Each structure stands twice: as C-alpha cells, then as structure tokens.
Amino acid sequence: xxxxxxxxxxxxxxxxxxxxxxxxxxxxxxxxxxxxxxxxxxxxxxxxxxxxxxxxxxxxxxxxxxxxxxxxxxxxxxxxxxxxxxxxxxxxxxxxxxxxxxxxxxxxxxxx
Amino acid sequence: xxxxxxxxxxxxxxxxxxxxxxxxxxxxxxxxxxxxxxxxxxxxxxxxxxxxxxxxxxxxxxxxxxxxxxxxxxxxxxxxxxxxxxxxxxxxxxxxxxxxxxxxxxxxxxxxxx
Numbered sequence: 456x457x458x459x460x461x462x463x464x465x466x467x468x469x470x471x472x473x474x475x476x477x478x479x480x481x482x483x484x485x486x487x488x489x490x491x492x493x494x495x496x497x498x499x500x501x502x503x504x505x506x507x508x509x510x511x512x513x514x515x516x517x518x519x520x521x522x523x524x525x526x527x528x529x530x531x532x533x534x535x536x537x538x539x540x541x542x543x544x545x546x547x548x549x550x551x552x553x554x555x556x557x558x559x560x561x562x563x564x565x566x567x
Numbered sequence: 568x569x570x571x572x573x574x575x576x577x578x579x580x581x582x583x584x585x586x587x588x589x590x591x592x593x594x595x596x597x598x599x600x601x602x603x604x605x606x607x608x609x610x611x612x613x614x615x616x617x618x619x620x621x622x623x624x625x626x627x628x629x630x631x632x633x634x635x636x637x638x639x640x641x642x643x644x645x646x647x648x649x650x651x652x653x654x655x656x657x658x659x660x661x662x663x664x665x666x667x668x669x670x671x672x673x674x675x676x677x678x679x680x681x
Contacts, residue, residue, distance in 0.1 A: 459609070491672075496674075496675075496677075497674055498660075498674045498675050499610070499658070499672045500672070501670075543609065543610070545610075554612050554626075555610075555612065556612070557610040558609050559607065559608055559609040560609060
C-alpha cells in the first residue's frame with residue numbers, strides 16, 4: 456500500500472465548476488501538507504501549504520486537512536481553463552528537513 | 568530573478584553510457600533536493616544536499632547513482648551505466664533553509680535511455 460493515495464483521473468469539468476481533489480494517507484506522522492500544480496513538461500509549483508488539521512483559503516483555492524481521517528482536499532472555485540494541469544498532493548513529517556512524499560497526481564481538464 | 572535552472576532539459580543516452588544532470592538553485596539557496604518522476608508515478612525523493620555535504624541519500628539507488636553539490640557551481644546528479652529503467656524526469660528543488668522553507672522546483676531533465 457502506498458503511503459499517499461491519489462486518484463489519477465483524468466477529471467474533466469466545465470469552466471466555472473467547483474473542483475474537488477483529494478488524497479488519503481497512511482502515515483500518522485505527517486504534519487505538513489501541500490498541494491502542487493504541474494503543467495505539462497514543467498516542474499511542480501507550490502499552490503497551498505498547511506500545517507496540521509484545518510482549512511486554508513487563498514483566492515479561488517481552499518485546502519482542507521482532516522488528520523483524524525487521514526484525508527486532505529483541495530477545492531478550486533470558479534475553475535478556469537488555465538487551471539488545467541496535474542495536481543499533486545504532498546506531505547511530510549516534522550523532521551529536521553522536508554523529505555516530501557508525493558501523491559501520483561490528478562490530471563484536471565477544465566473545458567471552456 | 569532566476570528560479571531553479573536545470574540542464575539539459577532533454578537528454579538521450581544509450582544503455583551503458585553516463586548521464587550528468589545539472590541543477591543551479593535559486594540564488595541564495597543552499598539546500599538542494601533531487602526527485603525522480605516515472606511515468607504514472609509521483610515524484611520520489613532521491614537525495615538532499617547542502618553545499619559540499621550529502622545530508623540524506625536514502626532515496627538513491629545504491630549503485631550507479633551519485634550526487635554532489637560543490638562549493639562552487641551547480642549540483643550534479645550522475646548516473647553511470649544507464650539502463651532503460653532510468654528513463655524518467657529528474658527534478659531538482661532548492662530552498663533557503665532546513666526543513667521549514669518551501670522547496671522551489673526546476674523544470675526538470677527528461678532522460679531517455681535507448
């Protein structure tokens with residue numbers, strides 16, 4: 456069983472829809488949770504960074520962490536064609552440096 | 568205001584040859600991380616380096632792979648005697664500090680082994 460599970464998709468939604476992306480994990484030591492966006496043939500770009508449980512909002516993006524269920528989510532409101540990319544969840548424990556464990560990524564396509 | 572730079576962007580090697588991948592971190596960053604991304608798989612941590620030191624190489628294959636981050640110049644990931652299974656995208660990331668700072672990723676080097 457992988458430490459981090461993420462549905463690979465692809466997920467196709469119409470422009471303006473609310474998108475929900477999710478990951479589950481098995482390692483209860485994870486404390487830091489991240490979402491990265493990766494456009495085709497590009498490097499990952501950090502979107503959201505949260506510590507422990509709770510919600511964090513940044514513009515159209517909201518990240519949720521439920522440590523009791525070992526479940527994290529990323530919501531994208533008013534989705535745009537430019538949001539079409541692969542979204543990677545990532546997490547790490549509270550060690551002295553961040554050796555990040557990534558999910559496999561969910562490919563999202565927002566259709567105009 | 569350059570970000571992380573990697574070169575070459577694409578590298579083709581025949582089985583048995585050596586591959587050298589270079590990473591120049593963001594100016595002022597002293598921590599470098601290498602990741603490998605295989606098709607349909609997530610990014611996998613390989614190695615974490617500071618200037619002139621390997622801090623954690625627990626994700627590196629024991630043979631054929633090595634990494635360095637010299638006092639001057641870019642970080643180098645070296646793969647000797649490449650095999651087809653080494654074909655992947657290799658990403659470098661850098662950060663300013665140990666552990667708590669965000670890692671910024673480069674565009675990656677796509678290695679193809681024929």
